[in-house]
Amino acid sequence: MAKVIIPTPLRKFTENEGSLNTDGTTIQDAIKDLTEKFPELKKHIYDDSGSIRSFVRIYVGDDDIKALQNEATPLKEDSVVSIIPAIAGGIK
């Protein structure tokens, strides 16, 4: 089973679980699995059109899924998926 690491700011929506196992065999399945278990996560991960928000990055191991196959990226039994909030900002 692949493991999904939940970032600290979203743990309040996963009953404080920092990581969860998933049966999902792709990123899309894993995130769907997660948001079905914890529906409050949805608005923080998906935008209004149902795509992953531009302010959320998904990594498998040390690789951005954008450099792999995006949401179709396959997962192995020992894959570690990280959901990463984009940290950015600035003046005006």
Place this chain on the structure above:
Amino acid sequence: MNKPLIFFKGALADMLKDLKEAYPNEGCGFLFGNDTEHRHIRIAQKVINSKEGDQRRRFEIKPTDYMKAERFADENNYKLLGVYHSHPNHPARPSEHDLKQAFPYFSYVIVSVMEGEIANITSWQLDENGKFQEEKIEKESIKY
């Protein structure tokens, strides 16, 4: 009502030193500590501002640095409580860019650095309606 934020002296000193050194660019970093009846900030860890372009007005933290910060928190039994960044020559008020990219739970500490000197420190947290609410910072811990 958000919990008051209490900086340990060393964490505060490290954060302010980093942001003065980053001037006139924006500096940034992570805040670690414990979340009990107060939010105790025990460690401020600077991170490279990876924003391409004008760093006097923008900051960005690499996803890989974020992953390292989560690991650091887990390994040291701290919580990743938030992020700090500076507003060089601007007030310590969150901008639209700050709000657009904010996540719940985190304390977003903003430090105004005017002409290279620390002018003000504020902290903000998203409420359930997606708006920033200012957090109280214990005044006695602030010496600059």
